[in-house]
Amino acid sequence: MAELASLELTAEEESHMLRDLNAILEHVAQLNELDTSNVPPMAQVNEVLGNVEEKTVLRPDTVRPSLDRDRIMASAPETNGIFFKVPKVIER
Amino acid sequence: MTVASTISKPLSISDIRTSILNGKGRASAIVSASYEQIDAHDAHVHAYLSLNRERALEQAARIDGLAEKGESLPVLAGVPVGIKDVLTIEGLPATAGSKILKDYQAPYTATSVKKLEAAGAIVLGKLNCDEFAMGSSNENSAYGPTKNPHDLDRVPGGSSGGSAAAVAAGMAAATLGTDTGGSIRQPASFCGVVGVLPTYGRVSRYGLIAFASSLDRVGPFAANVRDAATVLGVIAGHDPQDATSSPVPVPDYTADLDKGVAGLRFGVPSEYFAEGLDPEVRAAVERTIGQLRSAGATIKPISLPHTRYAIPTYYVIATAEASANLARFDGVRYGFRAKDSNTLAAMYRCSRDLGFGPEVKRRIMLGTYALSAGYYDAYYKKAQQVRRLLTEDFLKAFAEVDAILTPTAPTPAFKLGEKTDDPVSMYLADIYTVTASLAGICGLSVPCGKSKEGLPIGLQILGKHFHESMAFRVGHAVETLQK
Numbered sequence: 001m002a003e004l005a006s007l008e009l010t011a012e013e014e015s016h017m018l019r020d021l022n023a024i025l026e027h028v029a030q031l032n033e034l035d036t037s038n039v040p041p042m043a044q045v046n047e048v049l050g051n052v053e054e055k056t057v058l059r060p061d062t063v064r065p066s067l068d069r070d071r072i073m074a075s076a077p078e079t080n081g082i083f084f085k086v087p088k089v090i091e092r
Numbered sequence: 093m094t095v096a097s098t099i100s101k102p103l104s105i106s107d108i109r110t111s112i113l114n115g116k117g118r119a120s121a122i123v124s125a126s127y128e129q130i131d132a133h134d135a136h137v138h139a140y141l142s143l144n145r146e147r148a149l150e151q152a153a154r155i156d157g158l159a160e161k162g163e164s165l166p167v168l169a170g171v172p173v174g175i176k177d178v179l180t181i182e183g184l185p186a187t188a189g190s191k192i193l194k195d196y197q198a199p200y201t202a203t204s205v206k207k208l209e210a211a212g213a214i215v216l217g218k219l220n221c222d223e224f225a226m227g228s229s230n231e232n233s234a235y236g237p238t239k240n241p242h243d244l245d246r247v248p249g250g251s252s253g254g255s256a257a258a259v260a261a262g263m264a265a266a267t268l269g270t271d272t273g274g275s276i277r278q279p280a281s282f283c284g285v286v287g288v289l290p291t292y293g294r295v296s297r298y299g300l301i302a303f304a305s306s307l308d309r310v311g312p313f314a315a316n317v318r319d320a321a322t323v324l325g326v327i328a329g330h331d332p333q334d335a336t337s338s339p340v341p342v343p344d345y346t347a348d349l350d351k352g353v354a355g356l357r358f359g360v361p362s363e364y365f366a367e368g369l370d371p372e373v374r375a376a377v378e379r380t381i382g383q384l385r386s387a388g389a390t391i392k393p394i395s396l397p398h399t400r401y402a403i404p405t406y407y408v409i410a411t412a413e414a415s416a417n418l419a420r421f422d423g424v425r426y427g428f429r430a431k432d433s434n435t436l437a438a439m440y441r442c443s444r445d446l447g448f449g450p451e452v453k454r455r456i457m458l459g460t461y462a463l464s465a466g467y468y469d470a471y472y473k474k475a476q477q478v479r480r481l482l483t484e485d486f487l488k489a490f491a492e493v494d495a496i497l498t499p500t501a502p503t504p505a506f507k508l509g510e511k512t513d514d515p516v517s518m519y520l521a522d523i524y525t526v527t528a529s530l531a532g533i534c535g536l537s538v539p540c541g542k543s544k545e546g547l548p549i550g551l552q553i554l555g556k557h558f559h560e561s562m563a564f565r566v567g568h569a570v571e572t573l574q575k
Contacts, residue, residue, distance in 0.1 A: 001457055001460055001461055001464070004460050004464060005415060005456050005457055005460040006419070006422070006437075006441050006444055007441060007444055007445055007448075007453055007456065007457065008438075008441035008442055008444070008445040009137060009445065009453070013450075013453070014452070017099045017453070017454060017457060019460055020454055020515050021454070021457060021461070023514075023515065023516050024454075024458060024515060024516060024519075025458075025461075027403070027404055027407075027516050027519075028403075028404040028407065028408055028471065030400070030401060030404050031404050031405065031408075031474050031475065031478055032474075033251055033401075034398075034401065034477075034481070036474060036478060036481070037104045038475035039204065039477040039478075039480055039481060040477070040480065041473050041477050041479075041480070042476050042477070042480035042483060043306060043476060044292070044306040044336075044532070045292045045293075045306075045532025045557070046293070046532075048469045048480065048483050048484070048487065049532075058100030059332045059335075063183065066459055067199050067200060068199070069475065070261075071424070073132055073200040074197075075196055075197055075199065075425075076424070076425050076426055077270075077423060077424075077426075077428075077429035078429065084424050084425055085438050086222060086424055086435060086439065087433050087435055087436050087438070087439050088434070088435060088436065089435070089436045
């Protein structure tokens with residue numbers, strides 16, 4: 001699971017994590033008391049607000065200036081000014 | 093020791109603007125006085141993570157210039173504000189309370205902050221919070237916790253603890269915070285100030301460092317309901333930069349404040365007065381409800397039957413969304429990068445391991461688990477189904493009542509360190525606030541009394557989607573009845 005989350009946990013962290021996650025999952029297990037077989041999932045609230053005007057919220061896709069490249073590169077750990085630099089991806 | 097008692101009279105927004113308008117006050121002097129209060133007390137409270145004095149004094153001078161020329165002043169002219177460090181301001185730090193963003197400087201400004209500044213508000217600095225807004229006590233800040241100005245041995249609540257404490261300690265007239273599961277209302281309750289949860293979509297989140305996107309909201313803190321309503325009026329509204337912001341028109345939130353509560357129907361849900369509620373909190377909330385009844389409101393016992401499932405539902409949905417949102421912190425484009433990793437994958441893992449604190453890792457792990465193949469239906473989908481049931485509870489209740497009244501938090505502010513070893517007990521501090529977060533409705537916390545030890549107690553007022561005016565009206569009535 002740590003690999004999937006791209007986290008590197010020490011052995012000590014791992015045992016704490018296991019204990020905490022088990023406690024939380026035990027608490028979460030309460031949800032199984034409810035029969036939800038006929039309940040559609042709700043991802044966010046606009047899905048249930050039938051009475052609130054449903055207007056499209058997407059703006060027209062027009063070309064406009066984006067953030068300044070120099071500014072963005074300035075806050076990156078390592079760049080060549082044009083691209084972000086990262087350690088080797090493929091081993092030879 | 094208490095810092096809250098050092099404030100003779102909290103700054104009010106309308107007083108500030110009036111005093112500048114009639115030439116009695118100057119924005120520069122108001123801003124300097126705020127910094128003096130910060131210099132005198134913030135070493136103990138630790139509400140601010142960074143200050144931007146020069147920028148603030150320049151802006152104050154501009155407001156004073158307008159006043160000298162007799163030009164009209166915007167609604168928040170000269171109002172000193174602080175901003176939770178999860179919202180970006182161009183050229184200033186935005187740490188999100190995390191080491192992973194320690195030296196980051198934001199390349200653009202959040203819409204909510206831009207609107208505040210356009211209305212004349214002056215940003216004093218950025219406010220402390222739990223790392224990535226994950227926490228209920230501010231103890232998860234990588235830069236050390238904020239303390240409660242009413243008792244420095246106690247937490248200010250979280251995650252917007254710095255935002256609440258700054259107002260309570262007179263270090264800003266208003267602040268912005270964010271609320272994902274109670275992170276505005278609970279600290280407002282603990283610090284004795286007003287904190288507003290606007291309806292989902294009411295305030296733009298452009299420039300907010302995301303935690304859980306179906307839940308995150310930006311909202312104001314202030315010393316009183318009128319000021320909070322004024323600030324919300326400034327920051328609310330549709331933003332082309334945020335597709336989840338709503339086109340519903342923004343009313344004048346101060347228009348109904350003095351209408352009183354006669355003839356209004358308030359629901360009091362039995363589930364919020366069950367086991368675990370501190371007797372002093374119960375007494376203060378029940379006394380306030382009694383006062384509202386005497387003022388002409390009808391009090392109706394109601395039931396929100398799925399309430400007990402709210403915390404587990406919330407912690408599945410919020411962590412799942414967080415695990416996706418926080419994937420962007422990988423040491424490539426911004427923030428901390430671990431040195432000496434030989435491969436890209438190792439660099440990701442080491443940067444994240446050194447950059448994130450324990451609670452953030454815990455939530456990323458839980459969220460990753462809830463979204464992983466084989467568990468998605470059992471956890472994430474299940475939680476989304478229960479979320480609908482919780483929301484329907486509220487929609488049914490609001491067919492019969494104008495607002496719902498509950499305690500904001502089950503206890504007054506607890507002591508630093510009291511809950512840090514037990515994540516489940518910490519999560520239960522949000523038991524009365526996560527329901528409104530999941531349902532997308534609006535609400536606020538308003539002070540309604542103090543414990544014997546002098547700790548503030550908050551009343552939570554919940555309103556229908558986009559009915560903030562009702563919550564403000566009731567909140568103002570509660571304030572008036574306290575006097």
